[in-house]
Amino acid sequence: MVAGERAGANLRRAVMTDAGIIAAYNIVMAEETEGKALDPATVLAGVEALLADPAKGFYLVAEMEGRVVGQAMVTYEWSDWWNGSFWWVQSVYVHPDVRRQGIFSGIFREIERGARKLPGVVGLRLYVDAENLRAQEAYRRLGMDESNYLMFERGF
Template structure:
C-alpha cells in the first residue's frame, strides 16, 4: 500500500492530539490534559519557528506522525532536529511508516542546509523502537537526559 508523507496542517490537529494521547498512555501510562495538549499541538502547527509535524497517510487516513523541534548547536553552528511524539497506529506498524517519516525528515533537513544532526529520546524499555532507530542508522548517544519542571 502506498504511503504519503506530508506536513501537518490545522485540519490534522485532532488526529495529532489523539496520537499524542495514545502514545503517552502506551509508553508512560499517562493521560495528558486534552485542552493543554490540543493548544500545544495547534501552537506548533501555527508557529513554524518552533518546529513542525509530519503525518503519514494511507488510503486517505492518517496512520502515523512525528514532530520535529529545533536545538541550536553553537559547537556545530547548526541545528539539531529533535524527533518527538512519534506514533504509528498499532495495526500499521512494521510497514515502513516510521521509516518513511524519518527519511522525509532527513530530506527536509538536507534541503534546509543548516541541520547538523537528528536526535530523539526513547523509553529505556522500548527495545522495539530502539531496534527500529538502529536499523535506520541512528546510534545510542553518550548523553543522559535530565529535566526539572
Template sequence: MSLEEGVALKGVETVLSSSDRGFYLIVEDNERMIGQCLITREWSDWRNGYFWWVQSVYVYKDWRGKGIFSSIFEKIRSMARERIDIVGLRLYVDRENASAREVYQRLGMKESRYVMYDMDLLDPESD
C-alpha cells in the same frame, strides 16, 4: 506522567499556527492519518547549527511493522540533508521501549553518550 488532552491539543494548535515552533510530518492512507511525528529544532553553539528533534512519534497499531515510520524518517533525513543549517537529528525514547529503540538503530541512529535530565516546572512537588 499522563497526557492531558486539552493541554496537548493546545500544544498541537500552537505548532500548526507558528512554523517557528516546529512542523509535523504525517502519513495518510485513504485520507486517514496512520502515522506522524513532530520536528522541533535546537541551536547548537558547539556545532554552529541546528539539531532537529524527532518528537511525538506515533504509528497506529494496525500499521506498525509496515515501514510507516521508516518512510517518515527517510523524509526527515532527506529534508535535513538539503539544508546547510541542520547538523544532526536527535530523539529521545523510553528506556523500556525496546521495539522503538531497535527501529531507530536500524535507521542509523546511535545511542548518545548524553543522559537526559528534566524538571517538570508545572509539578508543585518539583521544588
C-alpha cells in the same frame, strides 16, 4: 506528497485540521509507551501552537486512504558547538493497524532528506524511554546511534 516506504502511505506536512488526530495520537502514545495520562485540552493546545508557528517546528504525517496513520514532530535546537541546528524527532506514533509496514521508516527518511537539504541543519536527535526496546531497535535500524548523553528534566 511523498510515497511512504512499503505501505503505500503518502507523507505531507500537517496542517491545522490535523490537530485533533495528532493530539489524540500523542495521548495514546504517552499512555502506551510511558504509562502517562496527558490532559487532552493541554495536548491539543500544544499541537495547535506548533502548527500555528513554524518557528517551533512541524509535524510530518503519513496518510493511507485519506486517514492519518502515522506522525512525527520535528523541533529545532541551536548548537553553538556545531554552529547549526539539530532537528529533534518527537511525538512519533504509528497506528497499530499499520505498524511494521514501513510507515515510520518512510517518515524518518523524509525528515532526514529534508534536514540534509538545509545547510544549517547538522543532525537529527531523538529521545526514547529507556524501557521502549522496540523503538530503540527501530531507531538503530534507521542508522541512529545511541548517544552518550543522559537526559535530565525538571517539570513545573
